[in-house]
Structure formats: C-alpha cells, structure tokens
Amino acid sequence: MAITTDSHVAVLAFPFGSHGQPVLAVTRRLASASPSTVFSFFNTAQSNSSLFYSDPPPNIRVHEVSDGVPEGTVLTGNPEEAVELFLEAAPEIFRREIAVAEKEVGLKVNSMLTDAFIWFAGDIAAELNVSWVAFWISGPNSLTAHLNTDLIRETIGNVKDGRMEETLEFITGMEKIRVKDIPEGVVSGNLNSVFSNMLHQMSLALPRATAVYVNSFQELDPRLTDNLRSKFKRCLSIGPVGLLTSQTETQVNDPHGCLGWIEKQSPASVAYIAFGRVMTPPPRELVEIAQGLESSKVPFIWSLKEKNMVHLPKGFLDGTRKQGMVIPWAPQVELLNHEAVGVFVSHGGWGSVLESVAAGVPMICRPFFGDHALNARSVEVVWEIGMTIINGVFTKEGVEECLDRVLVQDEGKKMKCNAKKLQEVALEAVSTKGSSSENFKGLLDQVVKV
Structure with a gap:
C-alpha cells in the first residue's frame, strides 16, 4: 500500500526488559494519528520478535539493528554484559541505520523519538539538526530521583552512615520517599555499574531534549509533574499508555480460561x-x-x-x-x-x-x-x-x-x-479533553512537524 509521505521520524528502542512495548505502543498511536508520516522503528531482531505478532501499519517501517555483540562472542549470562556491548556499539549502529532508512524512504529524518535510556540520541539529533524527543517509560518519581542524582549524592553522602531511613525532604514531591527506596546506582549499590553510568549520563543529557514525555498522568503526582516541568524544555505526561492504546486491541487472548x-x-x-x-x-x-x-x-x-x-x-x-x-x-x-x-x-x-x-x-x-x-x-x-x-x-x-x-x-x-x-x-486524563490526551496532541505536533 503506497502512502504519501510528508515527514519521517526515527524511533530508537532500548532492546532490553520490557522497554520496547510502551515505545512501540506510542509509535503505533502516533502512526495512526499521522498516516502521512513514516516511522522508522529501530530495534534488535530479538526484541522485535517479542513485539510484532502481526504486521505493523504501513507507515511503521521495522528495522533490525545489531545487538553489538561481536561475532563469536559467548556471553556469560550477566545481563549487564549484553547492555554494555549494545551501548558501546549503538551510537554508530543507529547513525548508520538511520542513513539507510533515509535512502529507503526518500526523505531525511525530521525528528527522533527515543527511549530515554538512549541518552546519546541528543548528539545524533544535533548532528542531523533535528529535534530529540525522549520517552521515560516509568514514572515521574524514578525520573525525579535520577535527575537529582548529583544533589542526592551531595546531600546524603555515604549511605553506610545509617541514613537509609531518612526522607528526601530536599526534593519537591519526594518528601515521603526514603533514601532506601531510591533505585540502586544513585547512592547505594555499585555506582560505577553499566546501568548506574547509563542513568547518570541520561540525567545529564535529558535537559537538552526538545521534549520529554512520561508514561504517567500529571494528576497522579502534581508536585512531581511541576518539578519535572521546571527541569525540561517541555515535559508531557501522556499515560497511562495502556489506556490510551487499549482501544486498538481486538480479540482477548485467554489460552488458559x-x-x-x-x-x-x-x-x-x-x-x-x-x-x-x-x-x-x-x-x-x-x-x-x-x-x-x-x-x-x-x-x-x-x-x-x-x-x-x-x-x-x-x-x-x-x-x-x-x-x-x-x-x-x-x-x-x-x-x-x-x-x-x-x-x-x-x-x-x-x-x-x-x-x-x-x-x-x-x-x-x-x-x-x-x-x-x-x-x-x-x-x-x-x-x-x-x-x-x-x-x-x-x-x-x-x-x-x-x-x-x-x-x-x-x-x-x-x-x-x-x-x-x-x-x-x-x-479522566485519557478522555477526549483530558490532560494526557491533550499532551499527546502536543507530542504529535512535536514529533511530526516538518
């Protein structure tokens, strides 16, 4: 089926855990709302195999990218090893594959939509002179914790001195959260792990993004929502993504009754x-x-x-x-x-x-x-x-x-x-005039504008 194309969006997925599904769900909804936009969806073959049970809409082009594991390498089974190899290779892999997709579509990419974990997308977007829109698939609470990594480290110091029960009174919206509730890699656990470094790099890079969107609704944590808005050029809560996309589901799969x-x-x-x-x-x-x-x-x-x-x-x-x-x-x-x-x-x-x-x-x-x-x-x-x-x-x-x-x-x-x-x-948030629906329109405008 031929489609008239007036814009081209590169979608970069993070191919581990359950990250691909919400990014694809939002891409599907954007593709449905803007049929004249081509969405080039970049993800590893293994991750794609768990996402696509049927053919995607004609304006979503699925690309399989390398997982970054050198040929002949036998992984030890440590999940961080696969993530590290992917992150090392991914910037060049994505650059190369975007160029291939631009030739196939016959149109330069005009914006990039990525999982927030792909923090180096800001550099690629700057090289291509296009907007970078990042998707945080988790909640505003964890995003706030990662954005304040340096502040939390400076304020709390060494967690071995018994401060795990203290609350984060110094961060708006996190007053009831204890130090021990914060994800490992911020002040506890291995601060030099692959994930800790990736999330810290992300926290430094995200303020450069044209927009950051979150899988939440702004009324869930209004003070956290306001706090995040002050950190980013634009912050849009568009969730729960499951409610936004559920109308596209058809037959319910219930094999076990x-x-x-x-x-x-x-x-x-x-x-x-x-x-x-x-x-x-x-x-x-x-x-x-x-x-x-x-x-x-x-x-x-x-x-x-x-x-x-x-x-x-x-x-x-x-x-x-x-x-x-x-x-x-x-x-x-x-x-x-x-x-x-x-x-x-x-x-x-x-x-x-x-x-x-x-x-x-x-x-x-x-x-x-x-x-x-x-x-x-x-x-x-x-x-x-x-x-x-x-x-x-x-x-x-x-x-x-x-x-x-x-x-x-x-x-x-x-x-x-x-x-x-x-x-x-x-x-109410996902209803026609609700906050998440209105924010989704803002996301659509941001992503598909020519």
Whole structure:
C-alpha cells in the first residue's frame, strides 16, 4: 500500500526488559494519528520478535539493528554484559541505520523519538539538526530521583552512615520517599555499574531534549509533574499508555480460561499474582507464596512461568485446584479490570502499577530492583492504594496477613476506595479533553512537524 509521505521520524528502542512495548505502543498511536508520516522503528531482531505478532501499519517501517555483540562472542549470562556491548556499539549502529532508512524512504529524518535510556540520541539529533524527543517509560518519581542524582549524592553522602531511613525532604514531591527506596546506582549499590553510568549520563543529557514525555498522568503526582516541568524544555505526561492504546486491541487472548473461571468468583475476592516478564521470586519465596495462598483460602490466579512451577510445594497444584489456578500466562489487563479481582500481588514495576491504578485495584508489592521499591513506597504512603509485603520478602505468614489486611480489614477498604478515586482520575486524563490526551496532541505536533 503506497502512502504519501510528508515527514519521517526515527524511533530508537532500548532492546532490553520490557522497554520496547510502551515505545512501540506510542509509535503505533502516533502512526495512526499521522498516516502521512513514516516511522522508522529501530530495534534488535530479538526484541522485535517479542513485539510484532502481526504486521505493523504501513507507515511503521521495522528495522533490525545489531545487538553489538561481536561475532563469536559467548556471553556469560550477566545481563549487564549484553547492555554494555549494545551501548558501546549503538551510537554508530543507529547513525548508520538511520542513513539507510533515509535512502529507503526518500526523505531525511525530521525528528527522533527515543527511549530515554538512549541518552546519546541528543548528539545524533544535533548532528542531523533535528529535534530529540525522549520517552521515560516509568514514572515521574524514578525520573525525579535520577535527575537529582548529583544533589542526592551531595546531600546524603555515604549511605553506610545509617541514613537509609531518612526522607528526601530536599526534593519537591519526594518528601515521603526514603533514601532506601531510591533505585540502586544513585547512592547505594555499585555506582560505577553499566546501568548506574547509563542513568547518570541520561540525567545529564535529558535537559537538552526538545521534549520529554512520561508514561504517567500529571494528576497522579502534581508536585512531581511541576518539578519535572521546571527541569525540561517541555515535559508531557501522556499515560497511562495502556489506556490510551487499549482501544486498538481486538480479540482477548485467554489460552488458559482465566476469564471463564473468574466469572464464577465473588466481587473483590480474588488475588491476582504476577511479577512481570523479567522477574520471578526465588524458589524459597515461591514456596512461601504457595503456602500462604493455600492456608488463606483466598481464590487466586497466579501467572507463573512453567519452568518455575517445579519449585511449588508437592501437592500444592492438586490441593488448590478448586481454590485457584497457576498458569504460565494470563490476560493481565482484562483480569485486573474484572470486578472479582480484589488485590494485585506484584513486583511493583511501573507498568504493573499503572495497570493496577487504571483498574482501581489495590496492590501488595514485593520490590526486587530498579524503581520497584520507589513505586511500592508510592503505592503505600503517597497514594495509599496498597502495601509492601511485610519485611520485604514473601513468607507464609506475611502473605496471609497482607491478603487479610487488603481483602478483609477496614485498612483494605480504604485502599480500595483510594484506588477507585485514582482510577477515575486516570480515566479522566485519557478522555477526549483530558490532560494526557491533550499532551499527546502536543507530542504529535512535536514529533511530526516538518
């Protein structure tokens, strides 16, 4: 199908974890809103294979770029190694592939839209004399933490001196966040790791961007929104991206019959348990979750990769066949939006938090790394829509107590009420005249302007 092209946008994805999906979701929506713009989407073959289940629209051209791993190299399995090799090679790879795409399309790139992790895109955009628009796929809380890395390091100093419980009173909007909630690499953990260096470089580069857009809605954290606006030339909250793009979804994939099972459950009674694509609790904690679920008698749906089911206690699957189901994949958004789900047990990744907010479902968070602890803290004390698992790890007793607090006690009723209020605000933000919809128009203008 031939299309008339009047502008050309280079989209640079970060090919690790769950980063590609939200960047592609926004690209699809932009492509739908501007059919005369060609979007050249650059990503590794491995990442693309997990994103494209069907042919993209005709104005999204998918390009496979090298992962930067030299031929013959055998990776050790350390995730940082693959990221480091990619980041070292990526600037030249992207420069080369953009030139190829310009020849194919017959039109120079007029703007660059990239994952914020690709901090060197600012240099490439400057060379091409085009605008650089960066997408932070997580929340305003973690972006604020990374932007203030130098300030936090100067103010807190050595974290070994017992300051982990202190709150970040000196950063607007972060007054309830503790030092120990901040992602590792800012003041704790290895400050010279690949990820720490990448995020620090990003924090220094992002203020140069023509615009930064965030997968959030500005009413979720108004003071953080204002704070970010003061740091950037333009800052646009366009989320929850899942709500903005859900209308493009067609048939629901439910291979294990979750939706039929949940129809038979009472309102707000079911615990849905899932830890995202990347994270799985250690085997010992899987046993504790299973034991806590079984003894609590709470109906459940647990999305757990098949390879990890071997760690479940002997007899658990048979013994809980009437109580719940353990399946390798579940239609998460549809489940969270079902009236029978009363709590979402999660790692606290930003995508999962937003989906829970959008569905009005309280959370029990078990953070692992990155922004998880920061998001869990926000869930518990900033928005008051859930709690962090007791003592930070799953135990049988902790699972029982948390489920009881959220699903039965008055404390849980308040969480549910707060979650429903936040859901209304999120739905309003993505409505026709809502803040996220208006900000999306601003993003569209910024990206496709000739």
